[in-house]
Amino acid sequence: MTKAKKSIAFITAMAVVCLAFGLFAWHTNKPSGESALAASAEQILTLQIGNPQMTVDGESVNIDDSGTVPVIIDERTLLPVRAVVEAVGGTVEWDGDTRTTTLTYKSDVIKLTIDSTTAYLNDAAQTLDVTPVIINDRTMLPIRFIAESFKFTVDWNANTQTVTITVPADAQTPDATAPNTDTASKSVVVYFSATNTTEGVAQKIADYTGADLFELEPKEPYTDDDLDWTDDNSRVVKEHNDLDNTDVELVTTDVPNWDSYNTVYIGAPIWWQEFSWVIDEFVENTDFTGKTVVPFCTSMSSGLGDSAKHLAEKTTTGTWLDGMRFGSSATDEQVQEWIDSLDLPASGGTGTTAAASTVYMTTDITPEALVEIYDKLGFEPEGNVAVKMSTGEPPNSNYLRPELIGDLVKKVDGTIVECNTAYGGSRSETAMHEQVIKDHELDTISKDGFVDIMDRDGSKIIPVPTPATGASSTITENYVGAHLENYDSLISLAHFKGHAMAGYGGAIKNMSIGIGSQEGKCLIHTGGQSHDSPWGGDQDKFLESMGDATSSVVNFLDGKVVYINVMNRLSVDCDCDGNPAEPDMHDIGILASYDPVALDQACLDLVYAQKDGDGASLVNRIESRNGLHTLEHAAEIGLGSREYNLVSIDS
Numbered sequence: 001m002t003k004a005k006k007s008i009a010f011i012t013a014m015a016v017v018c019l020a021f022g023l024f025a026w027h028t029n030k031p032s033g034e035s036a037l038a039a040s041a042e043q044i045l046t047l048q049i050g051n052p053q054m055t056v057d058g059e060s061v062n063i064d065d066s067g068t069v070p071v072i073i074d075e076r077t078l079l080p081v082r083a084v085v086e087a088v089g090g091t092v093e094w095d096g097d098t099r100t101t102t103l104t105y106k107s108d109v110i111k112l113t114i115d116s117t118t119a120y121l122n123d124a125a126q127t128l129d130v131t132p133v134i135i136n137d138r139t140m141l142p143i144r145f146i147a148e149s150f151k152f153t154v155d156w157n158a159n160t161q162t163v164t165i166t167v168p169a170d171a172q173t174p175d176a177t178a179p180n181t182d183t184a185s186k187s188v189v190v191y192f193s194a195t196n197t198t199e200g201v202a203q204k205i206a207d208y209t210g211a212d213l214f215e216l217e218p219k220e221p222y223t224d225d226d227l228d229w230t231d232d233n234s235r236v237v238k239e240h241n242d243l244d245n246t247d248v249e250l251v252t253t254d255v256p257n258w259d260s261y262n263t264v265y266i267g268a269p270i271w272w273q274e275f276s277w278v279i280d281e282f283v284e285n286t287d288f289t290g291k292t293v294v295p296f297c298t299s300m301s302s303g304l305g306d307s308a309k310h311l312a313e314k315t316t317t318g319t320w321l322d323g324m325r326f327g328s329s330a331t332d333e334q335v336q337e338w339i340d341s342l343d344l345p346a347s348g349g350t351g352t353t354a355a356a357s358t359v360y361m362t363t364d365i366t367p368e369a370l371v372e373i374y375d376k377l378g379f380e381p382e383g384n385v386a387v388k389m390s391t392g393e394p395p396n397s398n399y400l401r402p403e404l405i406g407d408l409v410k411k412v413d414g415t416i417v418e419c420n421t422a423y424g425g426s427r428s429e430t431a432m433h434e435q436v437i438k439d440h441e442l443d444t445i446s447k448d449g450f451v452d453i454m455d456r457d458g459s460k461i462i463p464v465p466t467p468a469t470g471a472s473s474t475i476t477e478n479y480v481g482a483h484l485e486n487y488d489s490l491i492s493l494a495h496f497k498g499h500a501m502a503g504y505g506g507a508i509k510n511m512s513i514g515i516g517s518q519e520g521k522c523l524i525h526t527g528g529q530s531h532d533s534p535w536g537g538d539q540d541k542f543l544e545s546m547g548d549a550t551s552s553v554v555n556f557l558d559g560k561v562v563y564i565n566v567m568n569r570l571s572v573d574c575d576c577d578g579n580p581a582e583p584d585m586h587d588i589g590i591l592a593s594y595d596p597v598a599l600d601q602a603c604l605d606l607v608y609a610q611k612d613g614d615g616a617s618l619v620n621r622i623e624s625r626n627g628l629h630t631l632e633h634a635a636e637i638g639l640g641s642r643e644y645n646l647v648s649i650d651s
């Protein structure tokens with residue numbers, strides 16, 4: 001990599017690292033005037049997702065008067081940068097004519113222009129990977145770039161969803177024009193690929209980082225027949241059945257100039273939810289001391305799960321990062337964004353790692369465990385709290401029973417909210433729907449004995465935010481139940497299971513179809529084509545529209561949303577089916593997260609991980625409807641991340 005390219009990569013890494021991006025909320029040219037604090041000693045600021053307060057040196061202050069909260073959009077945490085910059089004594093100016101923001105801190109000046117990838121630090125041009133954008137009157141700016149240009153450090157705690165910004169007492173002016181002198185950083189991509197998918201990603205990593213490539217080749221290559229996992233007598237099945245005795249002999253494990261590398265990307269295909277055992281010999285017999293090791297894999301549908309962790313456990317040497325999973329059609333942009341987020345020395349960064357979303361899990365499906373997992377999220381709902389669930393189609397649907405969810409709904413003083421159905425049935429009109437609610441005793445646990453059918457007074461149209469990832473949304477506006485505007489926070493309480501049209505239903509379906517008015521449901525089902533019929537649209541556009549609609553609701557509620565999926569009664573059919581098929585698998589547990597994409601992905605992975613034929617019909621239902629495309633698109637538009645850390649709360 002040339003020095004110039006490295007320098008750009010450094011700025012890019014700062015700009016797009018997935019932990020911190022800026023959110024401004026200003027409407028005037030008002031410079032900050034008096035600063036809240038003068039930066040005469042080290043200052044520490046913390047901001048938490050969904051929390052309208054931040055702490056400045058331990059003291060809680062409002063972020064601003066309009067209740068702005070940090071939110072996660074597009075896998076990035078958007079912070080109220082005005083508050084941050086002003087809290088440390090800096091100023092913020094907005095020039096509406098040129099759509100330029102000027103941030104000043106001590107002697108440093110940053111200028112950023114909406115929709116431009118060129119930023120200026122002390123008049124030196126820098127290239128950003130992500131353009132600053134205005135979404136709903138708010139200007140999104142890359143805070144990490146800003147913070148690190150000003151010599152602040154930024155840390156992210158995925159468990160508490162908190163960003164900590166440390167402002168040193170002696171913040172010095174960085175010399176933005178200085179070349180990256182980290183020429184000693186060197187990377188190598190070591191990989192095995194049976195059918196060239198992983199090789200494609202390895203090549204993209206090498207292209208972007210300038211790393212060398214090294215392929216691990218079995219002495220006896222795998223033929224197509226060897227790879228047939230459906231054949232009990234194939235080589236992979238036999239090896240998999242006897243993993244303790246499976247050693248795949250490689251042509252060589254000696255990477256030339258091994259000592260010269262300080263970053264090692266290691267890749268393989270996922271075989272039965274784990275990194276292919278073909279690379280085990282290399283991992284077990286290689287000394288990674290002093291090296292940062294970055295696992296990556298490709299798979300058809302499985303997420304990363306614990307596979308990278310298991311791989312790292314095969315050695316005691318090296319600093320192993322979380323790793324990343326790619327699909328069969330990984331793009332240059334996806335690979336580059338991931339590498340930038342790693343902030344590795346070899347790509348010019350400082351060596352901190354990015355975080356996957358946290359998903360909590362308990363196998364205990366009880367009222368107590370439901371409350372416990374909610375508490376674990378540390379969510380502080382504000383104002384009127386909506387609890388979105390399915391009221392369940394009579395007579396026999398698997399809707400979440402009041403005995404299970406009542407304690408949680410009461411604890412948060414929540415109003416159960418729902419919308420009428422678009423397909424007929426017993427809940428397509430408010431009066432009938434209210435009778436079902438009574439029959440299902442959901443009114444007994446909802447605030448003031450009232451379950452709000454949010455579209456009883458029609459629709460409200462809310463915009464789908466423009467994805468900052470550069471991806472396109474399929475629908476641009478969403479018709480939700482008009483009463484959504486009566487709520488300030490929302491808990492998505494979904495029953496995870498199959499679905500006749502979407503393949504599966506979890507958080508994203510609950511937040512989109514579930515909150516859509518009848519007109520909104522028709523628009524989502526048809527990818528924006530029909531206002532009055534839910535039938536006959538393009539399947540993938542339908543799946544994509546669910547992510548778009550979810551994104552609009554999250555945006556409307558300023559990100560004050562958390563998601564819980566209950567994995568019981570795992571039928572192939574939804575709660576909108578009054579006579580769902582009997583499940584062919586056991587109950588799994590309750591999962592919760594701030595990230596609907598990570599949450600649904602984790603649930604799907606748990607279904608896929610079932611053994612002995614359990615869940616075969618559900619997997620079949622999901623795949624026959626291309627259900628995973630929901631997550632592909634949702635991740636693409638930045639609704640959340642398909643990578644996650646599953647944290648058990650069971651003792």
Ligand SMILES: Cc1cc2nc3c(=O)[nH]c(=O)nc-3n(C[C@H](O)[C@H](O)[C@H](O)COP(=O)(O)O)c2cc1C
Nearest residue numbers: 193194195196197198269272273298299300301302
């Ligand atoms: C033996 C075997 C087992 C597999 N197991 C899984 C799996 O558990 N989950 C999954 O999503 N894909 C699985 N796949 C699909 C591969 O992970 C996927 O096609 C991968 O991208 C292939 O990478 P490659 O071309 O580098 O070999 C499996 C493939 C094979 C051959």
